[in-house]
Amino acid sequence: MSSIKRFAGAGSAGMLLAFSLTACGGAPTDASAEDFCEAYNGQTEALDAIDPEGSPESQAEALVDALKDYAEKLDEVGTPENISDEAREGFEITVEALGDLDAGDVQKAIEDQSGEFAKVSKDDEEKAAAFDEYAAKECAEAPAE
Numbered sequence: 595m596s597s598i599k600r601f602a603g604a605g606s607a608g609m610l611l612a613f614s615l616t617a618c619g620g621a622p623t624d625a626s627a628e629d630f631c632e633a634y635n636g637q638t639e640a641l642d643a644i645d646p647e648g649s650p651e652s653q654a655e656a657l658v659d660a661l662k663d664y665a666e667k668l669d670e671v672g673t674p675e676n677i678s679d680e681a682r683e684g685f686e687i688t689v690e691a692l693g694d695l696d697a698g699d700v701q702k703a704i705e706d707q708s709g710e711f712a713k714v715s716k717d718d719e720e721k722a723a724a725f726d727e728y729a730a731k732e733c734a735e736a737p738a739e
Contacts, residue, residue, distance in 0.1 A: 620669070620686075621668070621669045621670070621671070621672035621673065621685070621686070621689065622671065622672030622673075623672055623673060623675060623677075623682070624672065624674070624675055625671045625672040625673055625674050626674065627674050627732060627733075629671050630671055630672070630673060630674050630729075630732065630733070631729075631732060631733035632671075633667045633668050633670075633671040634668065634729050634732075634733050635733060636664060636667055637661075637664050641657075641660065644656045644657055644660065650701050650704050650705050651697075651701055653701075653704055654697045654698075654700040654701035654704055655697045657695075657700055657704075658695045658696070658697045658700055661692045661695055662692065662693055662695065664692060665688075665689045665690075665692035665693045666693070668685070668688075668689050668692075669689045669693075673685050674732065676732075677728055677732075678724065678728065680720075680721050680724040681721070681724040681725045681727070681728035681729075682725075683721045683724075683725075684718075684721035684722040684723065684724045684725025684726070684728075685725045687714075687718050687721055687722050687725075688722055688725055691714075
C-alpha cells in the first residue's frame with residue numbers, strides 16, 4: 595500500500611485529502627458538466643465551516659462532517675457521460691473514501707501536518723489521480739460558488 599495525498603481543489607480552493615477503500619458505484623453517470631463542476635467546486639463551502647482557531651479535535655470533527663457532506667453532494671450529482679472508466683472509478687473511490695473518513699485519523703493528520711488520512715493501493719491512487727485530472731480539466735473554467 596502507498597500513502598496518497600489528493601489535491602481537492604480547482605484553482606485556488608486547494609486542500610490535501612487522502613482516502614481509502616475501493617469503489618462501490620451508484621452515482622448517476624449523466625450529470626451535466628455545469629452540475630458536476632458546481633458540486634466538485636463546492637468543497638470551498640465545506641472548508642469554510644472549519645474554525646481555524648478551534649482545537650485539533652473540533653477541527654477534525656468539522657472537517658470530517660464537511661467532507662462527508664461534500665461526498666454526499668458529489669454522489670448525488672454524479673459524473674458527466676464523457677468521463678473515462680478509470681476516472682469514474684477514481685470518482686467512486688473518492689466519494690466512498692470521503693464518506694468513510696474518521697475524525698481520529700484526520701486529527702492525527704492535522705497534528706502532524708502530514709495530510710495523510712489513510713492508505714490506498716497504487717491502483718486506487720492512479721484511479722483517483724485520473725479523476726482529479728478529469729475534474730481539473732472539466733471544471734477549469736467553472737467558478738467555485
